[in-house]
Amino acid sequence: MFNKIALAVAFSPTLEALICESKRLKDIFNSELLLIHVGEKSPELENILQQLLIKHGLKGNKIKTIWEKGNPAKKIIQTCKEENVDLLVAGALKTEGFFKYYIGTIARKIIRKSNCSVLMLVDPLEKPTPFDKVVINGTQQEQTHFVISKGLEWCKMDQAKQIYVVNEIKMYGFQMATAAEGGEEEVSNTRRKLVSEEVTYVENILKTIDKGDLKINIKITCGKWAVELARFAVDFKADLLIVGDEGKLGFLDRLFPHDLEDILNDLPCNLLIVKK
Template sequence: MFKKIALAFAFSPRMEALIAETKKLVVTFESELVLIHVGKKTPELEEKVERVVQSKQLEGLKTTLVWKEGKPARMILEACRQHDVDLLVTGALKKEGFLTYYMGSVARKIIRKSHCSVMTLIDPQVETSSFSKVVINGTQLTVTPQVIAQGIKFSKQVKAEQVHVLNEIKMYGLQMGTAGEDSEEEVSNTRRQLVQNEIDYVQQILNTIDLADLRVNIKVTGGKWAIELARFCEKIEADILIVGDGRRLNFFDRIFPHDLEELLSTLPCNLLLIKK
């Protein structure tokens, strides 16, 4: 699924935890590792990185260390392109936007312009995290079948115990379907049918995927998908939320600047953004 996994790291207290988390992903997906740092290369910093590499026993992995100087977002994305990275791992703050080191607009540039998938970890651990509870965005978009397929593949690889696909009732459909002078029973039936339509949409996608031993729960909700995803993840204490980016299909035209930015500003859990 991910042949090359990159970590954009800073010399911060969470550096070792991020490297440990990324190493676990590299081992799980049998990937190559690319470590990226944007900043001036000095003998002291080189020695510090070498000590961390040795302490985390990365020598047995196929590892490439990349140093770049310049604007962080541009250099990180350039390194990912040059090394054909499939997944970029970063640290994140749960309540203060995205990325502990690459703050504000830099983070949004990485999200918007990255050609590869991006994973943000809000609380990386040296002993590494688990991804036992996975939530996948099932909102009807052109990119959604790919997001669900990749989400299921990820869930199988990390041996998730719970997998939820969250879809939404299209509010305009509900409003149109109940706009007449229907009885309360007819309105209720219309709502049930709309919910069933969304369940069927997800189920048809799941029918094309090998689920192995995964048990997948389909949930339908109303309201803005970003808000509902965040609420649901917090409610079940999800370990990771998987959403998609079909940029070439104008997916970002729909979700920026409000929905995804809102989701990133208060990350409910770790996030995996699937790119085409």
């Protein structure tokens, strides 16, 4: 699934945990591991990194470290492209005084402009564990089949135990369908019909995918998809949320909030953004 994984190295307090998490993924996918640091290279920093790699058994021809100078986002994106990276791993930040994780400016640029998939880890562990509880975005979008397919491929390799594909009733469709005067029973019937249609949409995708032994649940929500998806991930206590890329953002997207931003503003859990 991922032949080459890169870790964005920032020498933060979570560096060792991020290295351990990256090693876990490297072992699962049998990947090469690339470490990228944008900033000054000093003997002290080089020694810190080397000691951590040795400590966690990360020495050999499938490990490579690149030191760069310049704009962090641009250099990371450029390096990932030049090195044919499939997955970039980075840490999210917790706001001071609040149990809330957010994506900074550099990470946002990487998510938007990188060619590879991106995994944001909100609470990396030095003794990492599998992502047992996974939520996959099944909202009707151009890339939904790809997102579900790649999400389930990840779940099989990581042996996830509980999986939900979350779709939504389109609010405008529900409002239009119930706009005419009608009783409570008519509204309820309309809602059941719309829910059934969204379940069928996901089921038809699942029929085309090799699911192995995975047991997959379908959840239908009603509201703005990104908000409801994040809310469900919190309620479910998910270990990982998998979504697709919104593609290249146009001028209007930069002026007005877009759906993915609702998730990036307050991460509900670890976030994997899969890109083709």
